[in-house]
Amino acid sequence: MTPCLQLHDLSVQIRGQTLLAGVDLAIGRGELFGLIGPNGAGKSTLVKALMQLLPASGEVLLEGASLAAMNARERARRLAYLSQDDRLQWPIRVRDLVALGRHPYRGSWWRGGQAPGASAADHAAIEQALHATDVWALRERRSDTLSGGERARARLARVLAVEAEVLLADEPVAALDPMHQLRVMELLRARCRSGQTVVVVLHDLTLASRFCDRLLLLDQGRPVASGAVDSVLSSDNLRSVYGVRALIGEQIEGGETRRYIVPWAVAHDA
């Protein structure tokens, strides 16, 4: 079966500096794929290159078709992207922000799903995304009045409302409290079960271990380890790449093994 996403020798160079080097990857439909690595490792660069937002060499295929050759509107319908940058360009109402997720389906600018011609599918997608991210009660608020975590959830709602085949989320849980972190990860898992493919950038290693099917560990723009979560999140990798000594624990609950990874101390010998 053709993988949903294929990256062949994806590399990014800016002003002679290599930000990403030789990433080869095949991600299956319905997979929850995690990108991890320390600050500056190249995770956002990889996601942006995948989204064709940076000049890159190599190739990205979606269901076997070149993304570079795809027109922008089709790309915007098929891949939804949550950037790490949470600056708001203007004080838009939450429900209007989320409605922007339906823009790739429209020919021209429209507001909040209220414009004539907004379809039942648009309304349903917007409403579902507002509920799924727990911002329904905030939908009439100006997004510049939200807390950091509330704003992060509203931004995620916009991306969910696209209902794209592929969702690329750059640190979607970084600003969230523990309950909302779990809710968002469970939501991403549920989206994968219903056939969406998700690529997620994470710093929380326990969430990466618990929710992702596979991981790619990047360091200084290069892939260091890729594959099953347990092999990627080894003590050696945590020490050599992150420079931390981690406690890796297991607890049996309901007959299942729960694994957790707690960065405990700076590994001064790394």
Ligand SMILES: Nc1ncnc2c1ncn2[C@@H]1O[C@H](COP(=O)(O)OP(=O)(O)OP(=O)(O)O)[C@@H](O)[C@H]1O
């Ligand atoms: N436009 C640019 N020009 C020069 N250097 C850049 C540019 N964009 C990113 N970089 C550098 O490339 C490296 C990778 O950046 P990137 O944003 O991909 O890291 P990251 O893994 O997402 O990190 P973080 O965990 O901090 O978000 C960093 O050293 C960054 O400073």
